[in-house]
Amino acid sequence: MKMSLNLVSLSLVLALGISACGKQPANSNDSATAGESGDVAVADADNSESTEKSDLIAIMRPTEGNTANGIVAFIGQDEGVLVRAEIFDASPGQHGFHIHAIGDCSAPDASSAGGHFTGGERPHGSPQNMADKRHVGDLGNVAIGEDGTATYERLDTVMEIGGENSIRGRAVVLHAGQDDLTSQPSGAAGPRVACGVIE
Numbered sequence: 210m211k212m213s214l215n216l217v218s219l220s221l222v223l224a225l226g227i228s229a230c231g232k233q234p235a236n237s238n239d240s241a242t243a244g245e246s247g248d249v250a251v252a253d254a255d256n257s258e259s260t261e262k263s264d265l266i267a268i269m270r271p272t273e274g275n276t277a278n279g280i281v282a283f284i285g286q287d288e289g290v291l292v293r294a295e296i297f298d299a300s301p302g303q304h305g306f307h308i309h310a311i312g313d314c315s316a317p318d319a320s321s322a323g324g325h326f327t328g329g330e331r332p333h334g335s336p337q338n339m340a341d342k343r344h345v346g347d348l349g350n351v352a353i354g355e356d357g358t359a360t361y362e363r364l365d366t367v368m369e370i371g372g373e374n375s376i377r378g379r380a381v382v383l384h385a386g387q388d389d390l391t392s393q394p395s396g397a398a399g400p401r402v403a404c405g406v407i408e
């Protein structure tokens with residue numbers, strides 16, 4: 210599984226580099242942070258083109274006793290952050306999907322990632338809610354198909370790659386159950402089945 214994950218990771222990083230070239234105009238706001246971030250994001254790929262980009266990526270690995278894994282790209286755009294995830298080996302159905310505050314997936318149950326990345330005093334909610342009625346890290350649910358895979362894509366206007374609501378260095382988490390989008394503080398989505406640090 211490690212092998213296939215790396216292949217997926219490599220191809221996605223390459224695809225990310227290409228799409229960033231096509232869609233992301235040079236943005237003077239990004240230039241200050243691009244240098245220090247780029248090196249980390251492409252550490253295992255020979256795509257020197259991407260080293261200038263500030264796009265972020267997270268490789269999700271299963272927590273203890275689980276199999277779900279995947280890769281999530283966070284692509285900076287003028288309108289917000291395009292979140293694009295590919296999930297594999299998960300159980301069919303709705304699974305809560307969030308950015309948690311701490312970029313540490315080392316605990317067997319990923320509790321080390323802390324709670325949701327709230328971005329201040331806001332309630333848990335649907336990613337469709339207004340910014341003051343959701344956590345910055347609320348991404349709703351991923352609908353896993355019968356084959357155990359899913360693709361998730363969302364252009365989010367609340368989270369940021371740099372700045373006040375930056376997701377850099379935090380963790381993205383997939384849960385065993387559905388996020389009901391209303392229960393506090395985290396949507397009652399159950400245990401964490403996969404976790405990845407955003408870098």
Ligand SMILES: [Cu+2]
Nearest residue numbers: 306307382384
């Ligand atoms: Cu979560």
Ligand SMILES: [Zn+2]
Nearest residue numbers: 325333344347
């Ligand atoms: Zn939340």
